[in-house]
Amino acid sequence: MSIAETHCPRDMPPAVASSCNKDCRAWLFAPVDIASLVYFRILFGAIMVYHVVSTIKSGWIDQLYIRPVMHFTYPGFGWVHPWPGSGMYWHFGVMGVAATGILLGAFYRLSALVFAVGMAHVFLIEKAFYLNHYYLIVLLSGLLVFLPAHHALSVDAWLRSSLRSQVVPAWTLWLLRLQIGIPYFYGGLAKLDSDWLQGYPLGMWLKRRSDLPWVGASLAHEYAGIAFAWGGMLLDLLIVPLLLWKRTRWPALAVGVLFHLMNSVLFEIGIFPWLMIGATLLFFPPDWPRRFFLRSRLTPEAGLLQPVSPSRQNMTLGLLGVYVVWQLLFPFRGLFYTQPATWSEEGHHFAWHMMLREKDVGLRFYIRDPRSGEGGVANLRTFLTSRQLSRMSKDSDMILTFVHFLRDHFRAHGKGTLQIRVLALVSLNGRRPQLMMDPGLDYARVERTWFPQPWILPLTEPLRREPWTVPLEEWEQHVAVPSPEEMIQPAPRQVDPFFLVTPTEDATF
Structure with missing residues (x-):
């Protein structure tokens, strides 16, 4: 069953269902301005270049991938290992070149594929370095391989006139919106947790930041944790629909930006806040970068797509359906475990559980x-x-x-x-x-x-x-x-003391 068919109730009369399917198909393949897709390609490429360079400069490659005696891998991925010698430095160097290719739209498909495979390899090596935003980067880089984000404002389009286009199918933009929206909404669902709604552990972390200027005293207040916890939960659940509705779009953007800036200050979580702030603009009309940067609109003659055969449309819809269903259902696997994920960690990974x-x-x-x-x-x-x-x-x-x-x-x-x-x-x-x-x-x-x-x-x-x-x-x-x-038995001659694990604001983004 395709995505288009899921929009039509099964009990519809055949004629009405056929019309509904055609309308959904037409909506998904309707031409929309490519400007938002190009904007995201440039944003993603620039942030990934910064991420690769900062990783190399920080010494993390040696600490995380070369120095450890063993690595914690995911079940089924024990065959994934770091490259020997200085291979991981070369690995990140190649990823940096690929990220630059995404940024410039140069050899775009190859660049996106190399970066996606390289990022997935780094991600799968070490479970101890799991972060939700690294998982999101793997997914987004994989999606970019299949999206025509290089058909405008790119080296590829400059070299090959046949690639140039000012429009893309609507499904390309909605797929990115869905992928950005899922961490928000599923993160909000995960926060419908008894501990979280009572302000734990967030209140504990806020009290540790009571030394911050101006706001420190407020963060140490007894009810600060509860207020922040409920506010974060409501924002995660509501921000996507509020961004899609024209009347609430700008206030939702302002609240979202403030939310991510506060996270960046309070928890020092790297590139994630900046990636999400930039990606939030995908929920604006597709032509917003053209109107904002170029002060122009798409001309009617430029808003035409090359026709796509029905068989290719069906294949695209089938692949989209499989991917979307996986993304929507896989985070719920934690329901099949008897213990809460916050305790056992079963079902915690890949489920967008953040700061719980x-x-x-x-x-x-x-x-x-x-x-x-x-x-x-x-x-x-x-x-x-x-x-x-x-x-x-x-x-x-x-x-x-x-x-x-x-x-x-x-x-x-x-x-x-x-x-x-x-x-x-x-x-x-x-x-x-x-x-x-x-x-x-x-x-x-x-x-x-x-x-x-x-x-x-x-x-x-x-x-x-x-x-x-x-x-x-x-x-x-x-x-x-x-x-x-x-x-x-027999009693060991010397028992080591417990190994102290220092609290580190376990906000696994």
Whole structure:
């Protein structure tokens, strides 16, 4: 079933349904000004050039892709690895050239394809560096491969007159609008969460910014977190329809810009606010860049599209339908898990969950040789960077991935098959710490799966009015820490203290 058919009720009389389908098809393939599409190509290319250059200059390539002993990959993508040696620097260099090609519209299709594949490769290497806006960049760069954003104001159009056009099919613009609108709306749906609506964890983060000039005292107020939380939820849910309605478009733009600027100041989340501010203008009429920059309008003779055969239209509609349905349904996979994503992290990725949780974690890996009885506690910093440790300690799947790494590492060094048990105490959004995983299991024998994990313990601690502030090294004096016999026998000579995971405003954009 095509996109056009989804607009027509199934119980329509055949003649009416046929007319509806034709109208929807005509609407999707109607010519619209190319100006907005060209504007987005230039905006996206410029921001991506800046992103690549800043990544190279910041030293992140070495820290994130070269230095780590192991990488946390997504299920099914364990074959994705960093390039050896200085290959990742070359990788980002090629991405920078490709981003410049997108910006200038030079060898556009090839440039967009190279950048999309390069960005997807970087994204899939390391789950510990998951950010919602990186996922969005992967999706947008993939869409640009198929959009004719180089038919005007581009090197390609200058060199090849046959490419030049002042109009594009309407579906190209609406597809970008949909892709930009989904993070907003699904982010708002995710915020219909009990903790969020009570101001957690946002209120905790705002209080830490009480040193800001002028607004700091207000951010520390008891009700600031609730006000910001409800405001953010309503903005996410309503901004797209408000931008599409002419009467509310300008006020919605002003509120959206203010929202993203505040996020940039409060949470330091890189390029995301600037990309979203720029992309918000896609919801304006398609010809707005032409009227704003050139003070002109599209002439009637320039507003014609080359005819497209019905078979090609059907293929386009079919591909659009598959992509749109995937984007609309995949974020809801979290409903099939028994525990909330903020606790278990199951269904958290690719679902546009933003700023919903802060976790303080005490984590130990108990390793025991069942043949000799010898055992001890793994020194996590021998294998993980601070970034990896911070993210892994919050995510049950990543913890299991690391267990498998330890299992294979020691087996490769002649230690045989060891038992590995995990003690993970987690404080979610200021709650009293509790166990997140069953400490009695040998996780070296547990395999990864996309299905709900029965060894993830349910969240039972209630939300506290005053967040838990006991220092991590003192948790064992206040919380009953289980000590199964198989975890501590024989007692290790020296037990490392809990590894402190410093709160970092876990706003995973």
